[in-house]
Amino acid sequence: MQNFDVVNPTRIIFGKEQLNKLPQLLNEANAARILITYGGGSVQKIGLLDRIKEQLSDFHVFEFGGIEANPEYSTLMKAVKVAREEKIDFILAVGGGSVIDGTKFISGGIGFEGNPWDVLEKKEGCDFTTAIPFGTVLTLPATGSEANSGAVISRSEFQAKRVMGGPLFFPKFSFCDPTVVATLPKRQLANGVIDAFMHTLEQYLTYPTDNLLQEREAEGILSTLIEIANVVDHPEDYKLASNLMHCATHALNGNLRCGVPTDWTTHMIGHELTAIFGIDHAQSLAVVAPRLWEYKFSEKQDKLTQYGQRVWKLEGDNVTIARLAIQKTEEFFQSLGVKTKLSDYTTDFKECDKTIRSIFEERGWVAMGERQSITPEDVQAIVKATF
Numbered sequence: 494m495q496n497f498d499v500v501n502p503t504r505i506i507f508g509k510e511q512l513n514k515l516p517q518l519l520n521e522a523n524a525a526r527i528l529i530t531y532g533g534g535s536v537q538k539i540g541l542l543d544r545i546k547e548q549l550s551d552f553h554v555f556e557f558g559g560i561e562a563n564p565e566y567s568t569l570m571k572a573v574k575v576a577r578e579e580k581i582d583f584i585l586a587v588g589g590g591s592v593i594d595g596t597k598f599i600s601g602g603i604g605f606e607g608n609p610w611d612v613l614e615k616k617e618g619c620d621f622t623t624a625i626p627f628g629t630v631l632t633l634p635a636t637g638s639e640a641n642s643g644a645v646i647s648r649s650e651f652q653a654k655r656v657m658g659g660p661l662f663f664p665k666f667s668f669c670d671p672t673v674v675a676t677l678p679k680r681q682l683a684n685g686v687i688d689a690f691m692h693t694l695e696q697y698l699t700y701p702t703d704n705l706l707q708e709r710e711a712e713g714i715l716s717t718l719i720e721i722a723n724v725v726d727h728p729e730d731y732k733l734a735s736n737l738m739h740c741a742t743h744a745l746n747g748n749l750r751c752g753v754p755t756d757w758t759t760h761m762i763g764h765e766l767t768a769i770f771g772i773d774h775a776q777s778l779a780v781v782a783p784r785l786w787e788y789k790f791s792e793k794q795d796k797l798t799q800y801g802q803r804v805w806k807l808e809g810d811n812v813t814i815a816r817l818a819i820q821k822t823e824e825f826f827q828s829l830g831v832k833t834k835l836s837d838y839t840t841d842f843k844e845c846d847k848t849i850r851s852i853f854e855e856r857g858w859v860a861m862g863e864r865q866s867i868t869p870e871d872v873q874a875i876v877k878a879t880f
């Protein structure tokens with residue numbers, strides 16, 4: 494088993510009707526001037542924003558709405574300005590991964606004296622060194638952002654999507670109430686299942702390790718997601734919804750990566766497809782992953798076989814099981830209504846394989862994957878296979 498060093502300080506308040514705990518948690522965080530951040534209107538529509546504001550009558554509350562899916566740098570910079578002017582000392586993110594990620598950026602940007610884009614560009618010597626504390630009220634189980642310290646920020650004028658994070662960016666607390674799932678459109682539910690599934694596979698579909706517990710935990714999340722995937726047609730079913738939310742948090746709260754190799758190349762390529770074509774994050778993963786596994790078949794075959802046997806209960810010789818495991822996964826994504834070819838989303842894909850290869854070269858991402866064996870040339874071939 495590989496060594497590991499892990500901490501996750503985020504308090505998770507899971508379940509129904511727990512918002513009455515919000516004032517106490519804010520008091521414990523010494524919050525006085527609170528900025529509520531949210532997206533394009535779903536939290537008003539489902540009455541959640543009003544319910545939260547009722548709980549905050551003893552606090553000085555400001556609002557910043559309009560954070561887009563794939564949160565935009567320019568919008569977030571407006572929030573940074575508001576937060577500075579109003580001397581905000583706590584942020585409450587109410588939304589899905591985009592609002593929570595955007596809030597992580599805002600919390601770091603408030604006290605940053607240079608150009609925050611330099612931080613996202615990872616310019617030498619540029620990093621957030623302070624962050625305003627924040628909590629979250631999750632409305633979309635998918636990214637795990639409610640329980641981790643990472644964020645992904647977009648800047649569409651540059652067709653760019655950049656990652657940031659670090660120990661400053663764990664939420665102080667996150668309210669995870671599965672009843673919010675009931676109002677989610679099918680597309681977002683399918684995205685949630687696939688994103689959680691792929692977070693698990695990025696930390697599992699590598700090579701066999703002797704970390705038996707971590708492998709079984711990953712298989713447990715994958716099997717549970719398959720079992721409850723009909724949540725996309727029955728979002729009001731609390732058993733299905735609560736298991737989806739629990740799985741999505743567990744898939745990316747830092748636990749699965751303990752003592753195992755990880756890949757993440759599907760995510761890195763997927764982020765570029767979203768930046769260029771605007772396709773949903775989970776859709777981008779469904780497009781890339783099967784082609785990447787086929788391309789790296791010999792390196793991933795042992796683990797594909799284990800996955801096929803344990804999760805999909807496949808039988809036969811090892812190579813057949815490994816190939817079938819890829820097919821089963823792609824069919825699973827399709828069964829949720831998500832298409833798995835880039836050409837299903839855009840007719841404008843030509844040359845994007847070259848573009849993405851150059852982006853990887855420019856950023857120095859020349860040795861990706863669990864064996865550091867995926868080069869920009871391989872990335873180009875994988876993207877080409879998605880058309």
Ligand code: NZQ
Pocket residue numbers: 531532533534535536539560561562563564588589590591592594632633634635636637638641643644645673674676677678681684685688745760774
């Ligand atoms: O903007 P509103 O009106 O709120 O609508 C949102 C949005 O249009 C809607 N929605 C959210 N909760 C709802 C709801 N509609 C009805 N009822 C509700 N209860 O859903 C739409 C999508 O929301 P978004 O937050 O964009 O989705 P998701 O949670 O999938 O987040 C995607 C973003 O997270 C990043 C992705 O790259 C993408 O930018 N990721 C963040 C990660 C992290 N921080 O750890 C890891 C991931 O791999 C991912 O990269």
Ligand code: ZN
Pocket residue numbers: 636688691692760774
């Ligand atoms: Zn993801």
